[in-house]
Amino acid sequence: MRAVLFDRYGPPEVLQIADVERPGPKEDEVLVRVHATTASRTDAGLRSAEYFVARVFTGLLRPRRNVVGLEFAGEVEAVGAAVTEFAAGDRVFGIRSGSNAEYVCVRESGVIAHLPAGLSFEQAAAVADGALSAVSLLRTAGVGDGTKLLVYGASGSIGTAAVQLAKHLGAHVTAVCNTPNLELVRSLGADDVVDYLREDFTRRGRTYDVVLDAAGKTTFLRSRRALKRGGLYVTTDPGFLWHDAVVTLATKLGARRKAKLGIVRYRKDDLRAVRELLERGAYRPVIDRTYPLDEVVDAHRYVDTHQKAGNVVLTIGGTG
Numbered sequence: 001m002r003a004v005l006f007d008r009y010g011p012p013e014v015l016q017i018a019d020v021e022r023p024g025p026k027e028d029e030v031l032v033r034v035h036a037t038t039a040s041r042t043d044a045g046l047r048s049a050e051y052f053v054a055r056v057f058t059g060l061l062r063p064r065r066n067v068v069g070l071e072f073a074g075e076v077e078a079v080g081a082a083v084t085e086f087a088a089g090d091r092v093f094g095i096r097s098g099s100n101a102e103y104v105c106v107r108e109s110g111v112i113a114h115l116p117a118g119l120s121f122e123q124a125a126a127v128a129d130g131a132l133s134a135v136s137l138l139r140t141a142g143v144g145d146g147t148k149l150l151v152y153g154a155s156g157s158i159g160t161a162a163v164q165l166a167k168h169l170g171a172h173v174t175a176v177c178n179t180p181n182l183e184l185v186r187s188l189g190a191d192d193v194v195d196y197l198r199e200d201f202t203r204r205g206r207t208y209d210v211v212l213d214a215a216g217k218t219t220f221l222r223s224r225r226a227l228k229r230g231g232l233y234v235t236t237d238p239g240f241l242w243h244d245a246v247v248t249l250a251t252k253l254g255a256r257r258k259a260k261l262g263i264v265r266y267r268k269d270d271l272r273a274v275r276e277l278l279e280r281g282a283y284r285p286v287i288d289r290t291y292p293l294d295e296v297v298d299a300h301r302y303v304d305t306h307q308k309a310g311n312v313v314l315t316i317g318g319t320g
């Protein structure tokens with residue numbers, strides 16, 4: 001089968017499409033024929049090893065696991081003998097590393113669910129990473145009914161998901177993004193929008209219970225002014241561990257405003273919850289661009305601009 005591989009860290013050009021052996025499902029696994037997948041910031045970060053510390057998990061000098069990709073949407077081709085939830089022909093989507101390939105094997109208990117009726121493979125591929133990351137971060141931040149939340153980087157994959165999901169939780173959402181994306185984030189349900197090119201969200205005289213830095217583009221030090229007493233800053237940026245380490249320590253020691261790194265955990269029950277929203281038409285996957293798998297290098301070049309709105313989809317063969 002064809003798959004996107006990389007055998008060294010670096011720019012998009014390290015990616016190559018090659019033939020590799022097609023996996024076979026173990027007893028508890030589902031073999032999925034992938035019709036759509038994505039090029040995400042997480043994929044680009046693993047490819048470039050932007051955060052050197054990540055190499056502890058992915059391989060110090062060279063990547064250990066070398067098929068790229070996280071999200072998939074496709075059709076079940078075959079199932080292992082112990083699988084009961086899925087059958088050949090089912091349309092499914094979810095998260096599995098190595099998903100930029102024609103086939104992936106996913107454990108039945110893994111992050112996989114049936115596609116809601118009416119959703120295309122392309123739309124479904126653009127759901128799981130952003131939405132499940134956002135759920136994880138909103139949970140870490142304790143966002144709920146009445147929370148005054150500011151989402152910084154609201155037009156990215158995690159940001160567009162966080163705005164929508166926080167509204168479902170009953171939060172009041174202020175979304176910060178660039179001028180061309182203001183209408184997009186309004187249409188996703190943001191109560192208030194701030195154009196970061198024209199206005200500094202920390203100097204509007206408004207304060208929030210939570211500042212969620214969905215794009216990893218601001219800092220706790222800067223955001224502090226916009227936090228209420230007892231307020232919390234949550235970031236997606238692992239670099240935060242180094243940049244703001246002293247501040248984090250200080251917040252642990254009793255400062256009035258706190259900061260946390262949001263560690264993302266992909267959970268099957270969260271995927272099922274998002275699926276229900278999709279089924280009711282209450283969640284919209286945002287797709288910026290779509291490329292055929294053969295143009296994965298161009299897709300990564302675009303992701304590397306850090307300006308994608310929502311998600312970049314890769315299609316494999318026919319979609320629908």
Ligand SMILES: NC(=O)c1ccc[n+]([C@@H]2O[C@H](COP(=O)([O-])OP(=O)(O)OC[C@H]3O[C@@H](n4cnc5c(N)ncnc54)[C@H](OP(=O)(O)O)[C@@H]3O)[C@@H](O)[C@H]2O)c1
Binds near residue numbers: 152
């Ligand atoms: N902690 C974890 O476990 C974990 C897991 C997954 C991902 N991540 C990280 O989460 C972050 C976000 O991921 P993502 O997929 O949502 O990213 P993304 O889709 O690539 O984010 C792109 C968005 O960032 C915004 N942006 C770019 N520069 C900006 C700036 N200077 N100020 C404000 N916004 C800016 C852009 O909005 P405009 O065009 O409107 O400027 C664009 O819409 C990444 O850093 C990723 O590595 C962390």
